[in-house]
Amino acid sequence: MRTASGGPIGDGTAAAVLFDVDGVLLDTADAHGRVWRAWARERGLDPEAVWQATQGRRRADILRSLAPERDPVGEHRALDRLMAAEEPGIRAFAGAAGLLRALPPGRWAVVTSSRAGPTAARLARTGLIVPEVRVCAEDVSEGKPSPEGCLTAAARLGVDPRRCLVVEDAPAGVAAGLAAGCTVYAVASTHSPDELRGAHGCFGSLREAAGAVLRAVGGACAR
Numbered sequence: 014m015r016t017a018s019g020g021p022i023g024d025g026t027a028a029a030v031l032f033d034v035d036g037v038l039l040d041t042a043d044a045h046g047r048v049w050r051a052w053a054r055e056r057g058l059d060p061e062a063v064w065q066a067t068q069g070r071r072r073a074d075i076l077r078s079l080a081p082e083r084d085p086v087g088e089h090r091a092l093d094r095l096m097a098a099e100e101p102g103i104r105a106f107a108g109a110a111g112l113l114r115a116l117p118p119g120r121w122a123v124v125t126s127s128r129a130g131p132t133a134a135r136l137a138r139t140g141l142i143v144p145e146v147r148v149c150a151e152d153v154s155e156g157k158p159s160p161e162g163c164l165t166a167a168a169r170l171g172v173d174p175r176r177c178l179v180v181e182d183a184p185a186g187v188a189a190g191l192a193a194g195c196t197v198y199a200v201a202s203t204h205s206p207d208e209l210r211g212a213h214g215c216f217g218s219l220r221e222a223a224g225a226v227l228r229a230v231g232g233a234c235a236r
Contacts, residue, residue, distance in 0.1 A: 021175070021213070022196040025231035028176035030116060031166050031195065033069075034125040036182035036203040037219060038109045039135055044099035051095055052088075056080065068203070069183030071126040071156035096131075105139040106202070108220030112227070113142045120230055122146035122170055124162040124179075124189075146170055157185040160193035167193070178229045180222065187212050196229075198222055 035041040049067050050060035058079065067075050076088050113121070122144050125132055129149040136143045146169045153161040160174075167174040179190030179197045187209055190197040199212035200222055206215045216222035 022178055022229050024228040026176065027178045027196070027229040028120070028172035029167065029170045029178070030121040030226055030230060031124045031163055031177055031179045031190070032121065033181045033183070033186050034123050034127060034132055034136070037180055037200055038105060038113075038123070038141060039139060040104050040106050040202070042203045044096070044103055048092060048095040048099060052092055055091075056083075069126060069157050069185030071150040072128070073150065074156045100135070103135055103139065105141050106219045108218070108223050110140055112219065112223045115227055117230060119145075119170070122148065122166040124148045124166045126150055126156050157183075158188035158192065160189050163190055163193035163195055167195075178226065180219075180226060181212070184208055184211075198225065
């Protein structure tokens with residue numbers, strides 16, 4: 014397991030932290046996997062190929078890629094119905110709540126491929142702080158691996174992207190953070206460390222990453 018040994022950002026020098034949500038703060042991989050595989054089977058598509066194609070991407074981009082001939086409104090409704098059954102089982106990762114509470118207010122945001130409404134609702138329902146700055150699927154013209162989400166979040170926080178620490182779990186998210194000029198820490202919750210090798214550091218879990226994240230912003234250790 015690789016751990017961060019000091020990327021471009023040193024201890025106490027990060028102006029802000031930009032968290033992905035699914036796979037970083039919230040344990041949603043199994044739920045999303047069941048939803049997309051069920052959707053694929055209903056449409057005669059390869060469930061595993063579809064699941065792999067969804068990683069770290071916005072739903073709208075996935076639908077344009079995998080089902081361009083279908084009505085996107087109807088497909089969103091079908092996916093919403095499937096996802097509704099999964100919502101009660103979604104939980105925050107161990108250590109997520111403590112880490113967010115320990116971060117200085119106004120020094121962090123979320124950058125996610127999920128939509129705004131479900132993102133805020135899931136954070137609140139799982140006991141996590143809902144930050145003022147949330148860059149969601151509707152807020153960008155291009156999803157990850159485009160750097161647009163990270164750049165938008167940095168601008169809303171009023172900080173230089175080069176002084177931002179991005180925490181991601183998927184290759185597309187790592188690529189987005191790097192393209193934005195940020196330091197990137199990866200959490201190997203949904204992908205292997207080899208798939209995340211472009212990151213400046215890789216941790217086995219968010220709990221393992223918490224200390225390094227707090228040191229980067231000069232915060233106290235999470236409890």
